[in-house]
Every structure is written in C-alpha cells, then in structure tokens.
Amino acid sequence: MTTPTPYGNESTAAPVEPHRVLVLNSGSSSVKYQLLDMRDRSRLASGLVERIGEETSRLVHTPLTGGGGGAGPRERTGRIADHDAALKAAAEELAADGLGLDSPELAAIGHRVVHGGLKFSAPTVITDEVLKEIERLVPVAPLHNPANITGIRTAQALRPDLPQVAVFDTAFHTTMPESAARYAIDVETADAHRIRRYGFHGTSHAYVSRKTAELLGKAPEDVNVIVLHLGNGASASAVAGGRCVETSMGLTPLEGLVMGTRSGDIDPAVVFHLKRVAGMSTDEVDVLLNKRSGLVGLCGDNDMREIRRRIEEGDEQAALAFDIYIHRLKKYIGAYAAVLGRVDAVAFTAGVGENSAPVREAAIAGLEEFGLAVDAGLNAVRSGEPRLISPEYARVAVAVVPTDEELEIADQAFALVESLRPQGLGQVDN
Numbered sequence: 001m002t003t004p005t006p007y008g009n010e011s012t013a014a015p016v017e018p019h020r021v022l023v024l025n026s027g028s029s030s031v032k033y034q035l036l037d038m039r040d041r042s043r044l045a046s047g048l049v050e051r052i053g054e055e056t057s058r059l060v061h062t063p064l065t066g067g068g069g070g071a072g073p074r075e076r077t078g079r080i081a082d083h084d085a086a087l088k089a090a091a092e093e094l095a096a097d098g099l100g101l102d103s104p105e106l107a108a109i110g111h112r113v114v115h116g117g118l119k120f121s122a123p124t125v126i127t128d129e130v131l132k133e134i135e136r137l138v139p140v141a142p143l144h145n146p147a148n149i150t151g152i153r154t155a156q157a158l159r160p161d162l163p164q165v166a167v168f169d170t171a172f173h174t175t176m177p178e179s180a181a182r183y184a185i186d187v188e189t190a191d192a193h194r195i196r197r198y199g200f201h202g203t204s205h206a207y208v209s210r211k212t213a214e215l216l217g218k219a220p221e222d223v224n225v226i227v228l229h230l231g232n233g234a235s236a237s238a239v240a241g242g243r244c245v246e247t248s249m250g251l252t253p254l255e256g257l258v259m260g261t262r263s264g265d266i267d268p269a270v271v272f273h274l275k276r277v278a279g280m281s282t283d284e285v286d287v288l289l290n291k292r293s294g295l296v297g298l299c300g301d302n303d304m305r306e307i308r309r310r311i312e313e314g315d316e317q318a319a320l321a322f323d324i325y326i327h328r329l330k331k332y333i334g335a336y337a338a339v340l341g342r343v344d345a346v347a348f349t350a351g352v353g354e355n356s357a358p359v360r361e362a363a364i365a366g367l368e369e370f371g372l373a374v375d376a377g378l379n380a381v382r383s384g385e386p387r388l389i390s391p392e393y394a395r396v397a398v399a400v401v402p403t404d405e406e407l408e409i410a411d412q413a414f415a416l417v418e419s420l421r422p423q424g425l426g427q428v429d430n
C-alpha cells in the first residue's frame with residue numbers, strides 16, 4: 001500500500017524540466033504571440049491582438065495541439081487600450097486553456113526586438129542594461145521598439161523569475177561588410193550618431209535562407225540566396241553561404257522596397273523639399289513616409305489582395321501602384337545578383353511573398369537572362385510548405401518558403417536558456 005503524499009502522486013514523478021517558450025512579437029498596433037513546446041517544437045496556442053488603442057481592437061486566440069486544442073479560435077472585440085492590456089488579455093486566454101504564464105513548464109519568454117543596433121548580434125537575456133540599450137534605439141525604430149519595450153516590461157511583471165530573451169531583427173545583418181553597411185556621408189558625423197545601415201527582418205531572412213538551402217538539399221554554407229520578405233514591411237537580403245552581405249532596410253525600416261505604408265527608397269532631398277517648399281514639419285514628413293506612402297499612398301490600399309482585385313476590375317491607380325512595387329523589387333533582385341556574383345535561389349516569403357502568385361510572376365518576368373524563370377503551374381499551387389516554382393531548366397531556383405519568425409525566436413531563446421541552465425540561470429536579476 002502506498003502512502004498518499006500531500007502532492008498526490010507527484011512525489012514519485014520526475015520533475016518536469018521547463019520546456020515551453022512564449023514568443024511575443026509586438027508591432028506598432030498589434031501583438032502576435034505563440035506558445036511552443038520545445039520538446040517537439042509544436043505549437044500549443046497562438047494569437048493576435050490587433051488595432052490596439054482603437055475602439056475596435058480584436059483578439060483572436062487559437063488553441064492548438066495542447067490545452068483547449070481543437071476547439072477552434074476564440075475572439076474578443078472591444079477596446080484594448082495599450083500593449084500592456086493586450087498582453088494581459090493574451091495571458092488570460094492562455095490561462096483559460098490551462099496554459100497560464102504561471103506554469104512551471106514555461107522556460108522563457110522570447111521577444112522580437114526590432115532594433116538592436118550594433119551591440120546585439122545574438123539572442124540576449126534581457127537585463128536592465130539591455131533594456132536601456134533598446135530604449136536608446138527608440139528614435140531609429142519609433143514604430144517598433146516602444147511596443148517591444150512595453151511587451152518586455154509587462155512580461156517581466158507577469159513572470160519576474162523567468163528569463164526574458166530578446167531576439168533582434170538586426171542581428172543577422174551584423175555580418176554585412178562595411179562597404180554595404182556604410183552610407184556615403186561624412187564619416188565623423190555618421191560615427192558620432194551611429195548612422196549606418198542595420199537592416200531588419202533578420203530573423204526571417206536567417207530562417208528562410210536556411211530553409212531554402214534545405215529545400216535545395218544543400219548546406220547553407222554552399223548556397224547564395226536572395227530572400228524577398230514581402231509583408232506589410234518588406235525587405236530583401238543577399239545571403240552568401242549563410243551570411244548576410246547586403247539588405248535593403250537601413251538605419252530604420254524605411255529604406256528599400258515599396259511597402260504597405262512606407263515609401264522605401266527616395267531621394268533624401270525630397271525631405272528638404274517637403275520642409276522648405278511644402279512647409280511640413282519633421283514629424284509630418286515622418287508620418288507621410290512611414291504611414292501614408294508605399295502602396296497605401298499610391299492607391300489607397302495596402303493589402304495586395306485588394307490591389308489585385310481592383311486591377312482585375314480595370315483600376316488604373318491600383319495597376320500603377322502594383323507596377324511601382326514590382327519595378328523596385330526587380331531592381332533589388334538585379335542588384336543583389338550583382339552583389340552575390342552567383343545566385344542559387346531567389347526565395348519569396350511573408351504575407352505577400354507566400355500568397356501572391358501575381359507578385360512572384362511579375363517580379364521574375366523578364367529576368368531569363370539572369371537564369372530566372374517561374375513555372376505558371378507551380379506558381380499557382382497554394383501550400384504552406386517550402387516549394388520550388390521555377391521550371392526544371394532554370395539555372396536559378398525560385399522558391400516560396402514560408403517564414404516562421406516565432407519558431408526561430410523560440411528556438412534561439414530556448415537554446416540560450418538551455419545553454420545557461422547548468423550555470424544556475426533560471427533566476428534573473430531585473
């Protein structure tokens with residue numbers, strides 16, 4: 001006969017090592033979150049809080065393999081005032097599935113941090129010092145870093161005992177050579193103000209370039225890839241043998257491709273002109289270029305589905321916006337082919353890159369001389385798996401490779417806390 005303990009049968013069971021990671025991706029007006037079980041890298045739950053700060057905020061929480069798995073998404077609508085409230089609402093949803101943040105199974109919280117400057121080239125446990133550095137970088141990532149900071153502070157308040165890990169968008173790009181990272185401006189001024197090209201979406205570029213090598217059946221060291229991350233924010237990168245050598249975003253996520261609401265490249269003299277001649281303030285120019293430009297500025301819509309629908313109906317403004325978007329993309333593909341010398345693959349990823357066959361077709365059209373082509377049948381296939389869309393004869397592979405920033409952040413955060421565990425981490429001073 002066994003004697004019951006106050007803890008039921010738990011005294012005989014081996015203690016469960018913490019194995020879950022919560023990933024937070026806080027954007028300017030949204031929070032995406034995922035809870036993962038790192039024993040098999042499965043997703044236990046995911047969610048999205050959008051339109052934070054508006055009357056019409058919406059939280060969609062989806063329980064997956066564990067907890068309330070299979071029950072389907074749950075939705076809450078109504079004002080969620082700020083990122084702090086958003087994260088607390090997400091924590092309540094997780095708790096309702098038996099996946100609360102108070103669980104001893106939670107090993108870490110991984111945070112996407114957009115701007116890490118030059119200091120952070122690897123995932124980092126967040127200390128007061130680290131948080132100060134992220135705060136110092138707010139002026140160069142005004143849409144993103146403040147939200148990341150709120151996410152970190154709220155998560156720290158919910159679980160002060162847990163390692164909070166920052167995974168930086170800029171980290172993957174720290175390998176760029178100076179010739180690509182420096183602007184051709186006065187060196188002293190640039191150095192005094194740390195003005196250089198940092199690049200963003202690095203977690204996605206790293207993940208997708210690796211997955212592309214895998215799709216080709218090669219080691220990352222052996223392939224040169226151009227990655228086109230086309231979401232609301234969009235960027236291209238040139239990855240040579242697994243290392244980033246060039247990317248289209250710069251000091252801030254404004255440079256480069258045409259985006260949903262951002263202009264991408266313009267002559268910097270446009271800014272002087274808008275101030276001197278159009279009488280706009282610096283803040284007004286900032287809002288114009290970051291929020292009222294790109295596709296939305298060109299045609300009033302930033303969703304590529306809507307733009308394609310309008311084009312089908314003969315809308316010329318939408319057609320021109322599409323052409324400008326594609327023209328810029330093509331210029332970058334050509335430029336990065338020149339930077340790399342040899343291109344093994346071009347990989348499309350993120351919301352537009354993964355879903356818009358017309359964008360992929362138009363971006364590659366006319367590039368046959370570069371060894372690039374798209375097979376219409378393969379391009380039309382809809383799938384969540386990495387896949388080739390180039391015909392067999394093409395010298396360069398063209399691929400659709402779904403990104404997974406959350407999985408990459410979870411992997412990096414978990415690897416870091418695991419590596420620190422033997423040294424007794426698990427309690428972090430904040």
Ligand SMILES: Nc1ncnc2c1ncn2[C@@H]1O[C@H](COP(=O)(O)OP(=O)(O)O)[C@@H](O)[C@H]1O
Pocket residue numbers: 230231232233260302303304305350351352355356
């Ligand atoms: N089925 C689709 N067809 C074309 N474009 C799509 C489709 N689904 C999503 N998109 C595009 O993807 C964008 C969002 O991409 P995503 O990578 O989720 O962006 P972000 O992470 O920056 O919010 C949408 O604004 C829309 O333009």
Ligand SMILES: CC(=O)OP(=O)(O)O
Pocket residue numbers: 027114144169200201231232233234253
């Ligand atoms: C850095 C950046 O542009 O991020 P997002 O695409 O999430 O806005």
Ligand SMILES: [Mg+2]
Pocket residue numbers: 231232233350
């Ligand atoms: Mg994104």
